[in-house]
Amino acid sequence: MLKNYFKIAWRHLLKHKTTSFINITGLSIAMAASVLIFLWVHNELSFDNYHKETSSVYRITSHINIGKQEPLVWETTPYLLGEKAKSELPAILQVARIRARLYDPVNVNVKGEYIKEPNTAYIDSGWLRMFDYKFVTGNTRDFDSDPTAVLITESVSKKYFGHTNAVGEKLRIDTVDFVVKAVMEDVPNNSSFRYDMLFPIATYRINTRNRQNDEQWGNYNYLTFVRLRPGVGVAAAEKQLTNLMNKERERADLAQSLLPLKDLRFETTLANSVLQHTSKKVVYIFSVLGAILLLIACINYVNLTTARALQRVKEVSIRKIAGAERQQLLWQFIAESALMSFISLLVALLLIRLALPAFNAFTEKNFALNFANSGWWLILGGTLLGSIILTSIYPAILLSSFEPLAIFKGRNVMRIRDTWLRKSLVVVQFTVSIFLIVSTIVIYRQLNFINSQRAAYDQSRVFVMDIPYQVFRGKTPEQRAAITAAIHTGLKTETSVREVSLISQESVVDMRGGSSGDSNDWDGRDKDFKPMIAFLGVDSSFKNILNLQLKEGRWFLSDNAADKHNSILNETAIREFGIQEPVIGKRFTSQGDTGVIIGVVKDFFYKSMHEKIGPVVIRDDQEYNSTFLVQTASGRTKEATARAESVWKKFIPNLPFEYKFTSEEFDKLYRDDRRTATLIWMFSAIAILISCLGLLGLAAHTAERRSKEVGIRKVLGASVVQLVNLLSKEFLLLVILAAAIATPISWWAMTSWLDNFAYRVDLVWWVFLVATAVSMLVALCTVGFQALRAAMANPVNSLRAE
Amino acid sequence: MLELKHIYKWVNTGNNRTFLLKDINLTINEGEFVSIMGPSGSGKSTLLNIIGMLDGFNEGEYNFMHESVHQLKEKQRSSLYKQYIGFVFQAYHLIDELTVYENIETPLLYQDIKSSERKAMVADILDRFQIVGKKDLFPTQLSGGQQQLVGIARALIARPKLLLADEPTGNLNSKQGEEIMELFSTLNKEGMTIIQVTHSEKNADYGSRVIHLLDGMIEKK
Known part of the structure; x- marks a missing residue:
């Protein structure tokens, strides 16, 4: 039929x-x-569901009260919380911690050439027990205790060794030789933890200062995952964690909550996260x-x-x-x-x-x-x-x-x-x-509108070159200044480079951070008014690179020592701070340093158009600036980046050369x-x-x-x-x-x-x-x-x- | 075999009631070969469809093989005609997408007959009608007479007791028509009850009885 x-x-x-x-x-x-x-x-809906214990695993979230404003919500917790929770809280069966290597990125040394591995992390001894990894070769028996151990994915193994059987092979990272303990399958499409290289936390803690950092309850640097004992309610566990935190910190301004592992992918409310999320x-x-x-x-x-x-x-x-x-x-x-x-x-x-x-x-x-x-x-x-x-x-x-x-x-x-x-x-x-x-x-009209921002200056001719933090580690301010000055001179003397500016922000199209607080003051400020302010440390040539327009006043002069204490504000800052006319010459204290307002710059986009332009305070303060903003001569962009690389190699020989064009950053933003x-x-x-x-x-x-x-x-x-x-x-x-x-x-x-x-x-x-x-x-x-x-x-x- | 008592059928158009059939009384016994004749619009086809249970009626009684058709539900009625009645149409009404073999097999598919048995039954009838060589052809590849032969084979495959034919030779030339009528006559001799609607006196002569319809009424018996 x-x-x-x-x-x-x-x-x-x-x-x-x-x-x-x-x-x-x-x-x-x-x-x-x-x-x-x-x-x-x-794939999105099945994120992180392939671990055996997925249903009983939670990530600890920290909610920190900061007065009247909304509490800060962080995905991170102090290292010590994991230690204490494991040993003291009856609700917690297992703990696993991870710390992404954001500030000490991995630069693999291949015969003197440095290759940056962007997705790497330290994991504690609980990690591999809580989360499932499929190992192709090798084992993790003595991984936790060996500070020179590393686990790599098949792709990484192929990249450096040409095959996937790299167990026992040496991988030189910066100046230290690491030994591959095991090769794991590439991270599945539906994993939140997209790390291609895993190091034991022992690697991090071998450094005394790092260890001291970890021992403080005020440092929130780890993602901590817990597995609850069967039968324990989430609320009960949250309460135990909150009590433990507040007892140890001797304060009562913090609450801990638990986020189920299966919801991790959809946690879109965080201001900052080391993981990727989808709404x-x-x-x-x-x-x-x-x-x-x-x-x-x-x-x-x-x-x-x-x-x-x-x-x-x-x-x-x-x-x-x-x-x-x-x-x-x-x-x-x-x-x-x-x-x-x-x-x-x-x-x-x-x-x-x-x-x-x-x-x-x-x-x-x-x-x-x-x-x-x-x-x-x-x-x-x-x-x-x-x-x-x-x-x-x-x-x-x-x-x-x-x-x-x-x-x-x-x-x-x-x-x-x-x-x-x-x-x-x-x-x-x-x-x-x-x-x-x-x-x-x-949608296309909106994207066009966004792109019209590019008209302010030629983004494809401007790149940023951030001097890594490691270069300055342990250096005095004078030594720092000497290094940046040398690089500055090196770049500036190239004919393919038109303008160089040393700035405090790592990006000029996606500026991060800012602060509020008492260190800013001006005449007529209400004592309780502490707006979030974006600070931008620049020098005299910055204005020309971004083609900023002054509404009134003047830009910083390179030979004017008093300008070190003066500030330039954007229009939004003038408006929101309620600074009265005439603005120029008014007292303005920024980060505890008092000078006058010498100029007002027209509002410019310094972050995504998704967000409103906020108050910006610009200062001619070079002390902690470590990012070079380079404008190339027209038509000589390739030459300029090549020159920049040779300058980099001269002063920073043991780190890979890194630079980003603002046009690329801009594209990434949208x-x-x-x-x-x-x-x-x-x-x-x-x-x-x-x-x-x-x-x-x-x-x-x-x-x-x-x-x-x-x-x-x-x-x-x-x-x-x-x-x-x-x-x-x-x-x-x-x-x-x-x-x-x-x-x-x-x-x-x-x-x-x-x-x-x-x-x-x-x-x-x-x-x-x-x-x-x-x-x-x-x-x-x-x-x-x-x-x-x-x-x-x-x-x-x-x-x-x- | 079947008995119609005071059958009325009408349609309402506005306030007027038009009678299609009026007070039809008819008894047909097993083994008869009855021809229904009459001018266009006299209700021949309607009567045949009522007998075949494809159409209903408004008033009267209809008994078929000791069942009261007018009291049966739709489903019981269809299982009744499925079991006892075969239909032959003027326009053959073969399914164009099916081969001769498949067209003949169709009624068996709906009667839960096993594949091997179906094969044997279809082979028998193909053989009997001498159309074995045409079994893989599609209807459009056949002449009218051949198509009607297939139509009759399909009507007979499930071994009905009653064969209803609505102008079976209407679309055929006279030679083809004669062949079909000869076949009917043979079938009748083998015991098949046949009721046909026809315009042709000649065709009616093959039957044992003629019923004349005029304006929905039986004229004479």
């Missing part, structure tokens, strides 16, 4: 080639896109978008199948007369949908295979078509099932409903509600398309936004394509159905234009209706998206008009082609057939 179902399904597929082509093309493209999205969603909302939005794409393609199948229902009336009637039960016919039509979906899935798999490298680059993941992975089966099976259900239910119910006598009745068995439903489904498709087109335009833009753009392209494919099929069907009417009208004297108009009008009305529905939805969605930005474009009305016009144009081309063909046909042909 089943064989029979599939046999006839296959023959129908071959017989109606155009319809089948439309269905399979649309469905397979949508399936490929959906599967890729679901792959990503599945759960984003995950949900993308799952919905993936499902919608699939839905749009399924709508095509439903529409085309029900539109052609007339051709199946005879078959259904005969089968019923031959004794078929309705249920048996239901299954037959479900089998047809299933076959179509299955073929589409096979084509989709091919598309996925082709798209996977680009998709991996896009998501920065490492997905592979791996059928040993149960996740793939879940996604492919789910997509197939979803598509079968969406495509089969309605057509199967409709087609199997014909009474046996319908065979004699001809056309009027198709009830009006069916065309009504088809029209509604077309409206759904175009609503989604218009929504996505509006989103695409708005990477997520650009990614969203690309995704939405692709979504709308696919949605439009699929919707038009469906429209093409429907229009062809309508033209066929109305061929007699067209013939009669033509004989009676209707022109081709009038006929095309007749056949296209109903479809265009549907697009207009879709626009009416899509407009408020997209207005709402885009307003919420734009609200993520402190600086944003306005949502202008013509965006909706353009989206509607584009959809109408595309629809008109699709429908018009079919309509024209019908209108141009010789009426004799269509009338003779009757």
Whole structure:
């Protein structure tokens, strides 16, 4: 029986080639896109769930009260908390701590060349017991106690040794030889801990100063994970931890909470984190978008199948007369949908295979078509099932409903509600398309707006070169000044370098940090007013590199010793501090040092446009500045970086040369936004394509159905234009209706998206008009082609057939 | 075999009631070969469809093989005709996507008959109608007469007791028509009860009894 179902399904597929082509093309493209999205969603939702103990593991969060403001929330805890919790708290079964190597990055020394490994960490002895790692070779028996031990991933092993069996090999990091104890599999896509090299905490603690740092309750440098004893409630454990912390610190201003390991990926509320996070909302939005794409393609199948229902009336009637039960016919039509979906899935798999490298680059993941992975089966099976259900239910119910006598009745068995439903489904498709087109335009306009920031100065000619902290370790201020002065001179004397400035911030497009407190003062300040202020230490040449505009006053002069105590403020600072006119010459104390305000600089972007520009205080204070901002001569950028490298090698021979162009940093700042833009753009392209494919099929069907009417009208004297108009009008009305529905939805969605930005474009009305016009144009081309063909046909042909 | 008592069928258009069948009383015994004749619109096909249980009626009683059809539920009714009745149509109504073999096999699929048994039954009938050589062809590759032969084979495959034929030769030339009527006559001699709707006196002559319909009523017996 089943064989029979599939046999006839296959023959129908071959017989109606155009319809089948439309269905399979649309469905397979949508399936490929959906599967890729679901792959990503599945990966996000399965983060950190592969450890044996995932469900009982929690990360300790510290909430520190700082007076009236919101408490500070940190993902870090003191080293000592882990020690004490393990030994003193009954609720805690196991403790594991990790410390990312942020401030002492790993520079692997390969025959004198330094290669920086960005993702490395120290782990304590509990780590490997709490979290599952798959080791390829070697073992971790004496790893914890050996300060020269290191664990590396297969990729790292291949990179330095050319093979994955590196156990016992030596890896020189800075000046110390480390021994590879074991090689582990590359970090899974769904792990929060993306470290390629793991060092025992003993490596860190071999240094006396480090150890002393660790022994203080005020240093929050570790992520601490705990495994609760079975039966212990989270609240009870939190209370024990809080009490322990406050007792040891002899204060009561702190609370500890526990975050389940499976929620770690979605912890987006932290101001700072060493881990990467995704918003759960984003995950949900993308799952919905993936499902919608699939839905749009399924709508095509439903529409085309029900539109052609007339051709199946005879078959259904005969089968019923031959004794078929309705249920048996239901299954037959479900089998047809299933076959179509299955073929589409096979084509989709091919598309996925082709798209996977680009998709991996896009998501920065490492997905592979791996059928040993149960996740793939879940996604492919789910997509197939979803598509079968969406495509089969309605057509199967409709087609199997014909009474046996319908065979004699001809056309009027198709009830009006069916065309009504088809029209509604077309409206759904175009609503989604218009929504996505509006989103695409708005997002691109916002990105354009962001990019207009670049116009202030040529970012591709400006790079930052940060002198690593290690260089200055243990040096006196004089020694530091001597080093920076030497590098400064070295850079400045290059002809390919136009301007050099020594600044306090590591970046000028993504400035971090700032402070509040009593060290800033000005006339008229309310004693309780302690705003967050961004401090920027610069020198006299800084202004020209960033092309800053002064609103009033002057910039720092290199030969004016008094300027060391003076400040320049941005417009926001003047406004928020409430400094009265005349501003220039007013007393201003910054970080305890008093001088006057010598200038007001127009507001400039120093961090992401997602955030509001805050008060900025600029000082000509070089003492702790360690970042060089270099502007290259026009057209000599390559030369300049090469020169910078040789200067670096001369003064800092044992560390790898590092520099970043501000244009790259800028791009990185909006990477997520650009990614969203690309995704939405692709979504709308696919949605439009699929919707038009469906429209093409429907229009062809309508033209066929109305061929007699067209013939009669033509004989009676209707022109081709009038006929095309007749056949296209109903479809265009549907697009207009879709626009009416899509407009408020997209207005709402885009307003919420734009609200993520402190600086944003306005949502202008013509965006909706353009989206509607584009959809109408595309629809008109699709429908018009079919309509024209019908209108141009010789009426004799269509009338003779009757 | 079957008995119709005071059967009425009508449709309402606005305030008017149009009668399709009026007070039909008819008894047909096993082994009869009955022809229903009458001008267009006299209700021949409607009567045949009612007998075949494809269509309902508004008033009256219908007994078929000791079952009261008018009291049966839709499902019971369909299982009844599935078991006892075979249909032959003027336009053959073969499924275009199925081969001759598959078309004939279709009714068996819906009766849960085992694959090997199905094969044997279809082979038998192909053999009997001498269309073994055509079994893998599609309907469009056959002549009208051959298509009707397949249609009859399909109607007979499930071994019904009653064969209903609605102008079985209407689309055929006279030679093909004759062959079909000869076949009907043979089948009748083998014990098959047959009711056919026809326009042709000649075809009606093959039967044992003729019923004339006019404006929904039986004219004479």
